Amino acid sequence: NLAGMEDFDFDPVPFAPAEVDLDPIDIDGDGQAMAYDEKDDEEDEGDDMDDVPIFELNKVPWAPSRNAGIIKSLTVASDMVVIATKNLHVIRLHLNSARVKEEDIEIPRKTDRVHQIFVDDSATHALISLQSGENYHLEVSYREPKLLGKLKGLVISSVSWVKRRGEKKTDRCLFGTTTGALYETSLDPKDKTIRKILELDGGSNITGITVQQLPDERSGELMWSVLLATASRLYPFRGAGSLEEVLRSEER
DSSP states (O other), X not given: OOTTOTTSOOOOOOOOOOOOOOSSOXXXXXXXXXXXXXXXXXXXXXXXXXXXXXXXXXXXXXXXXTTTOSEEEEEEETTEEEEEETTSEEEEEEOSSSSOEEEEEEOSOSSOOEEEEEEOTTSOEEEEEETTSOEEEEETTOSSOEEXXXXXXXXXXXXXXXXXXXXXXXXXXEEEETTSEEEEEEOOTXXXXXXXXXXXXXXXXXXXXXXXXXXOTTTOOEEEEXXXXXXXXXXXXXXSSOHHHHHTSSOO
């Protein structure tokens, strides 16, 4: 109400409205506009992130050919699926491109069967064990698998790749057999050595191995941690020194 204020002189005061982003404008219950708050968006983004799945299940546009036969063993590493089939084909599917790239490599044995296939974390090395006890190495650049004569007669049931702390790749592996023996070797074709580390009492099939080298929480000293699994027991090993010394430290 301006009545009675005619005797006052007013000087105009410049007015610049505050820059407030009102997009979107929230309307509360009484119809009043409320200024946009960036924190609301941050909270909303956090809620959206909670809804993002950790894994996605997508169909790979591939099926084994009649010539390759049915899938007998499969493993995945570093955007590559490696498949061993009944008819002794090893198929590498590269998933890191718009179109799936397929490599079909045949093992030169017609009367054998695949027992299992193993691949390292970088998908550089594949180890294929056959039911006859023959074993093949397929390096990522190979166009045909190489027979590992030093492993003849061993049916491999589990593999762990031996990486020292800080190593990204390795060709050394620790592997268990269906008869309960544990070996260490390298897949380097120039290395002809293989070391039998131990044999479990009763000859139980070694179904799983994991190997890690980590610093001790108190001393900081690098320690080997190894876990072997059979159908009925777990065998833990831990200690400093060489991997062989740690594994031989206790009779099993």
